Amino acid sequence: xxxxxxxxxxxxxxxxxxxxxxxxxxxxxxxxxxxxxxxxxxxxxxxxxxxxxxxxxxxxxxxxxxxxxxxxxxxxxxxxxxxxxxxxxxxxxxxxxxxxxxxxxxxxxxxxxx
Amino acid sequence: xxxxxxxxxxxxxxxxxxxxxxxxxxxxxxxxxxxxxxxxxxxxxxxxxxxxxxxxxxxxxxxxxxxxxxxxxxxxxxxxxxxxxxxxxxxxxxxxxxxxxxxxxxxxxxx
Numbered sequence: 576x577x578x579x580x581x582x583x584x585x586x587x588x589x590x591x592x593x594x595x596x597x598x599x600x601x602x603x604x605x606x607x608x609x610x611x612x613x614x615x616x617x618x619x620x621x622x623x624x625x626x627x628x629x630x631x632x633x634x635x636x637x638x639x640x641x642x643x644x645x646x647x648x649x650x651x652x653x654x655x656x657x658x659x660x661x662x663x664x665x666x667x668x669x670x671x672x673x674x675x676x677x678x679x680x681x682x683x684x685x686x687x688x689x
Numbered sequence: 690x691x692x693x694x695x696x697x698x699x700x701x702x703x704x705x706x707x708x709x710x711x712x713x714x715x716x717x718x719x720x721x722x723x724x725x726x727x728x729x730x731x732x733x734x735x736x737x738x739x740x741x742x743x744x745x746x747x748x749x750x751x752x753x754x755x756x757x758x759x760x761x762x763x764x765x766x767x768x769x770x771x772x773x774x775x776x777x778x779x780x781x782x783x784x785x786x787x788x789x790x791x792x793x794x795x796x797x798x799x800x
Binding site: 608610616617618619620623631633664666668675677678679680681682683685 | 719720722724729730731732733734737739777779781787788789790791792793
């Protein structure tokens with residue numbers, strides 16, 4: 576069964592460093608998302624991406640964050656200068672449809688900012 | 690205001706019993722989905738119910754939706770130890786694509 580894959584599973588970085596989290600969505604899906612989950616808290620939407628551009632973003636997704644689909648298969652989330660409060664699980668998701676579509680999630684990348 | 694609030698926050702039952710989790714939301718929705726998350730893992734989609742549906746079944750899962758009360762329930766029948774996980778409802782608001790998740794219910798099924 577097709578699945579969303581994320582790498583790495585765990586990323587440890589120093590505060591102020593840049594990190595890139597990688598995702599390979601399901602191949603025929605058209606909509607891509609990043610969510611994050613701070614330990615013990617709810618899953619929060621960061622950004623959605625369709626047709627090679629951001630379609631929606633939340634207040635969390637500030638200038639420190641960017642997304643890219645560099646080669647038609649990968650979907651990346653970059654955090655330019657990490658802060659301690661960026662420590663969280665980051666989930667990538669993809670769906671075939673936009674509104675009303677089932678979103679399929681990857682296993683997540685645990686980001687630890689020291 | 691918080692969308693998709695589940696209750697109870699935690700539920701502990703014996704294997705074989707039924708588990709019922711509830712979710713309330715505040716805005717109008719296109720559909721409501723339930724996801725499961727094993728500890729430290731990703732989210733697995735369980736079931737989607739559209740705003741014009743009232744009840745849906747999938748195996749041992751039964752989901753109801755009451756749009757007048759802005760609430761949904763997830764029933765897991767004949768629970769198994771392997772059902773131990775956190776369960777989240779997520780709403781898809783009209784015209785928007787991002788899912789809005791609740792804090793989840795932590796279900797423990799004791800063998």
